[in-house]
Amino acid sequence: MIKKLAPYISKYKKQFNLGCICTGLEAVFELLIPLVMAYIVDIGIRNRDIEYTIKMGLLMFLLSLIALGLGLASARLSSIAGQGFGAELREAEFNKIQTYSFKNIEKFSTASLITRLTGDVHTMQMSVTMGMRMLIRAPIMLVCALTLSFYLNAELAIVFAVAIPILAFSLFLIIRKVRPYFTDLQEKTDGLNITVQENLIGIRVVKSFVRGIFEKKKFNKSNEEMMQASERAFGLVVLNMPVMQMIMFSTIIAILWFGGNMVFSGNLLVGRLISFLAYVNQILFSLMMISMMFMMATRSVACAKRILEVLEEIPDIEDDNNNYDYEVKNGDVKFTNVTFRYYEDSSENNLTDINLDIESGQTIGIIGGTGSGKTTLAQLIPRLYDVTRGSVEVGGYDVRSYKLETLRNAVAMVLQNNTLFSGTIRENLKWGNAHASDKQIEAASKIACADEFINRFPDKYDTMLEQGGVNLSGGQRQRLTIARAILKQPKVLILDDSTSAVDTSTDAKIRQSFKRELKDTTKIIIAQRISSVYDADQIIVLDDGKISDIGNHSQLIKKNEIYQDVYKSQQEGVGFSG
Numbered sequence: 001m002i003k004k005l006a007p008y009i010s011k012y013k014k015q016f017n018l019g020c021i022c023t024g025l026e027a028v029f030e031l032l033i034p035l036v037m038a039y040i041v042d043i044g045i046r047n048r049d050i051e052y053t054i055k056m057g058l059l060m061f062l063l064s065l066i067a068l069g070l071g072l073a074s075a076r077l078s079s080i081a082g083q084g085f086g087a088e089l090r091e092a093e094f095n096k097i098q099t100y101s102f103k104n105i106e107k108f109s110t111a112s113l114i115t116r117l118t119g120d121v122h123t124m125q126m127s128v129t130m131g132m133r134m135l136i137r138a139p140i141m142l143v144c145a146l147t148l149s150f151y152l153n154a155e156l157a158i159v160f161a162v163a164i165p166i167l168a169f170s171l172f173l174i175i176r177k178v179r180p181y182f183t184d185l186q187e188k189t190d191g192l193n194i195t196v197q198e199n200l201i202g203i204r205v206v207k208s209f210v211r212g213i214f215e216k217k218k219f220n221k222s223n224e225e226m227m228q229a230s231e232r233a234f235g236l237v238v239l240n241m242p243v244m245q246m247i248m249f250s251t252i253i254a255i256l257w258f259g260g261n262m263v264f265s266g267n268l269l270v271g272r273l274i275s276f277l278a279y280v281n282q283i284l285f286s287l288m289m290i291s292m293m294f295m296m297a298t299r300s301v302a303c304a305k306r307i308l309e310v311l312e313e314i315p316d317i318e319d320d321n322n323n324y325d326y327e328v329k330n331g332d333v334k335f336t337n338v339t340f341r342y343y344e345d346s347s348e349n350n351l352t353d354i355n356l357d358i359e360s361g362q363t364i365g366i367i368g369g370t371g372s373g374k375t376t377l378a379q380l381i382p383r384l385y386d387v388t389r390g391s392v393e394v395g396g397y398d399v400r401s402y403k404l405e406t407l408r409n410a411v412a413m414v415l416q417n418n419t420l421f422s423g424t425i426r427e428n429l430k431w432g433n434a435h436a437s438d439k440q441i442e443a444a445s446k447i448a449c450a451d452e453f454i455n456r457f458p459d460k461y462d463t464m465l466e467q468g469g470v471n472l473s474g475g476q477r478q479r480l481t482i483a484r485a486i487l488k489q490p491k492v493l494i495l496d497d498s499t500s501a502v503d504t505s506t507d508a509k510i511r512q513s514f515k516r517e518l519k520d521t522t523k524i525i526i527a528q529r530i531s532s533v534y535d536a537d538q539i540i541v542l543d544d545g546k547i548s549d550i551g552n553h554s555q556l557i558k559k560n561e562i563y564q565d566v567y568k569s570q571q572e573g574v575g576f577s578g
């Protein structure tokens with residue numbers, strides 16, 4: 001695990017190494033101080049040698065000043081290394097997530113990915129910042145203080161032979177018990193984040209359905225679970241403290257008892273006993289640091305595992321070496337015996353035996369009940385998912401043979417829940433084509449009938465959109481996302497129920513301008529309303545993941561029962577002529 005994470009700190013190797021050196025030196029200088037103190041008491045004060053006492057006192061002051069300087073430098077360097085490590089990890093995770101397919105993202109859930117990118121990384125960077133100091137300081141302090149204690153009085157130092165194993169054993173027991181609790185804690189954090197994220201994203205729905213109390217209960221449950229997981233984990237961690245202190249004070253009492261008797265019997269000088277006690281403190285303090293380090297490491301291991309899961313996830317769909325570097329030459333779309341299911345192990349297909357032949361420039365309508373597989377079918381064209389069996393071709397070649405970027409630039413899909421971003425309308429439209437000129441932006445907006453409302457805003461194309469475009473109506477948002485897709489000048493344009501919030505006359509106007517302006521582009525329109533597809537060249541009727549029929553409106557109205565039913569149910573009040 002360390003080997004896998006090490007490259008992310010390599011950029012800050014200098015600070016890391018220097019920080020470690022400073023910490024090591026700081027510990028050495030700190031360790032010398034009690035030794036000098038012993039000399040002051042046993043030689044300077046005992047012999048009433050003022051000059052010696054002042055000289056050694058100054059030396060002690062100098063040593064503490066150097067230790068302080070080194071401590072400050074090490075704190076700064078370790079903080080730079082820790083923060084840098086965190087930033088590198090976050091960037092690596094973020095970049096990796098960009099390569100994920102929908103399937104990969106669904107596997108983790110967005111909330112869990114956010115926790116893995118923020119909370120987990122934060123724990124890791126704290127571990128580096130604090131761990132760097134503890135990892136170097138504690139062992140040096142422990143070994144040197146033990147050696148110096150033996151040097152001062154080997155007999156008295158035997159007390160440690162009893163104290164240290166007891167401490168190590170109790171620490172081992174606590175860590176063994178706490179480890180699974182930390183893994184559980186991170187999972188509960190994911191759970192809480194999912195609840196908060198869903199609530200905030202769907203806050204309008206929550207309010208309009210007056211689901212506040214239900215949501216509050218849901219939040220309280222996740223919050224309670226996280227609190228309990230936290231209590232379980234940290235309840236054990238804090239147990240470490242009293243155990244440590246009990247052993248520490250018992251050791252001090254034992255040393256005072258045995259050391260005091262030695263002083264009385266003249267076998268030990270007072271100054272030596274004082275410095276011995278200072279070393280006891282340092283030894284026990286370093287043991288405390290080691291135990292804290294183990295606690296921190298236990299939590300970090302849980303977080304590191306989760307981070308590595310993100311970094312090591314194999315993108316479900318990615319370019320392989322066989323991807324040819326050719327362009328998509330036209331908007332021909334062909335499905336040959338396509339079968340698809342979202343989960344390999346599910347017993348039922350989401351699409352079965354789909355065969356389609358769409359010529360470049362045609363307008364295709366897809367109609368079918370909810371869950372019949374319309375979106376699923378369309379998502380296979382830009383390779384948002386890969387077929388389970390069969391093949392999908394665009395421009396005469398299998399979609400898997402193109403570079404993903406090439407394919408997705410040629411196939412624009414306006415998704416059902418399309419998102420706009422904070423920024424101006426122009427910036428949002430430029431997502432479709434970063435180099436689009438004002439003229440192209442205006443032309444695309446005109447085709448999507450978005451120009452009508454954009455021009456009514458005082459700032460027109462420079463109107464600021466709030467997050468997700470909340471300051472626009474549903475229909476306005478849809479028209480902007482269509483304009484954004486048109487700006488890509490795609491060979492295939494897929495609209496997934498993208499005009500559902502647009503009134504029927506504007507919907508008809510958009511289709512007319514598609515016919516006029518996007519002659520060579522294949523237009524695939526998924527719709528619930530027959531009025532949105534009745535003038536298409538071919539209409540595909542989907543039923544339970546299978547093609548029930550293909551034909552134009554007048555053919556289907558005569559022979560397809562499903563189409564007839566939908567037509568009849570929508571005829572009243574829609575006002576289209578077929």
Ligand SMILES: Nc1ncnc2c1ncn2[C@@H]1O[C@H](COP(=O)(O)OP(=O)(O)OP(=O)(O)O)[C@@H](O)[C@H]1O
Binds near residue numbers: 368371376377416
């Ligand atoms: N990401 C997904 N993971 C697993 N199953 C999915 C996923 N998306 C859709 N499904 C399932 O696939 C089937 C077809 O869904 P799809 O969204 O393609 O239907 P649709 O015809 O577009 O429906 P609607 O008109 O309601 O949008 C449904 O049974 C649905 O539960």
